[in-house]
Amino acid sequence: MAKVGNIRLWRAGMTVAGLALFAAPAHAGPTLKEEAIVSGDTVTVGDLFDNAEGLEGIALFRAPDPGQTGPLPAAAALAAARRAGVAGPEAGEVRQVFVTRLSREITNSDITGSITARAATEYGVDVDAVEVKLDGAAGPVHVPAAEKGSLEVTRFVTDRQTGRFEASLAVAGAPRRGAEPIRVTGAAVETVEVATLSRSLERGDVVSAADIRADRRPKSQASDAMAPDQVVGLAAKRSIREGQPLRTTDLGRPQQVERNAFVTLIYGASGVSLSLRAKALASGVQGDVIAVQNVQSKRVVNGVVTGPSEVTVTAPTTTVARR
Structure with missing residues (x-):
């Protein structure tokens, strides 16, 4: 019976020893990190070590410049921590710490x-x-x-x-x-908005909204340049390349009557309008006064260009004086 009891005691001892093997280890000391991310001007104990036990805020080194990363030898980190009063700091397998400082770019x-x-x-x-x-x-x-x-x-x-x-x-x-x-x-x-061409124009082409785009050019180089809202409906006086800013000398009112071309002559008097065929003796744009010749009578009269191939002559109004 005594032998059995001894065996039981031995087994009980083994159980206690086994429990001891799986018991929680003693509290780990300060351990060096592999990398540190800082935001301020200094690198502290807490930035470099885990388990610093209340010493985290002690400054050890000057931080890298904002946005920079610098290596710190483990030996230097351990020595600085000991000087600051950190007990038993360990580096383990860490040979250097890479310290990165956060920044605003x-x-x-x-x-x-x-x-x-x-x-x-x-x-x-x-x-x-x-x-x-x-x-x-x-x-x-x-x-x-x-x-x-x-x-x-x-x-x-x-x-x-x-x-x-x-x-x-x-x-x-x-x-x-x-x-x-x-x-x-x-x-x-300083720049100003100018009209530039989205396609090339030939002499006499009338500018439409689809032909222009708004660009900005230095004000000093655009003294005679035209704005986009000034060019629609005008005609090119010469050939103009695509992408070229439009200047006041490039465009004019579209020519609606060509010299020696046949036009419709509208003669109005006393509320009566008469349309005749005539020959233009000069070119003209809207509003110009030009001479035209009646094809039948050969009579030459002056009229106002009022539309494409159209000239209007208005008879003067006669006023009768009252007695």
Whole structure:
């Protein structure tokens, strides 16, 4: 019986030992991470180590510049943690930590948009009337992620005649602590809307709405250019290439009567209208006064061009004086 009891005791001991093997391990010490993501100017204990036990907020290193990633040797991280009072930090198999600093990206488009708005204010025109071209690519520029304000132009010096400018920009309300502003140069020119051709025209072609498109050109180069709402219904005085801006010298009123062509001569007097066949002795556009010859009588009279191949002659009204 004693032997059986000893066996039972041994089995009981084995059970206790087995339970001990599966018991929760002791609390792990501070363990180095493989990578760290930070948003501020410093890298803290909590950024680099798990299980820092209340020491997470202690600063150890200066953070990389916004938007940058830098390697940190594990040995340097462990030494800095010990100096800060962290007990028993371990690196395990980590040899270096890659530290990345979050940022806000300022793009080339953001910079151009801010410059455009400032130039429009300086020139006293709408934003759509300003075209900005930077000298090279100014962005992207990375600023601290906490800087959420609008991008503002803090300095703007421009030559209104050439449009050349120098400008400095910064995020509104951001405590940059001596950080360099974004400096750019380029050209900001005022533009106007002009009519350009969507197809080539031959001499005498009448411009329709489908023939034109609205483009913007520098105001200094468009002194005699015509707006889209000025050209429909006018005729080309010469051949004009597709894509060419239309100028006042390119177009005129469409010619409705050709010299030596036959026209309808409308003769009106005392409420009576008579249509005759006549020959135009001069070319004319709507509203022009030209000479025409009655084909039958050979009589020459002056009339007003009132339509295509149409000339109207109105007899003067006779007034009888009262006694």
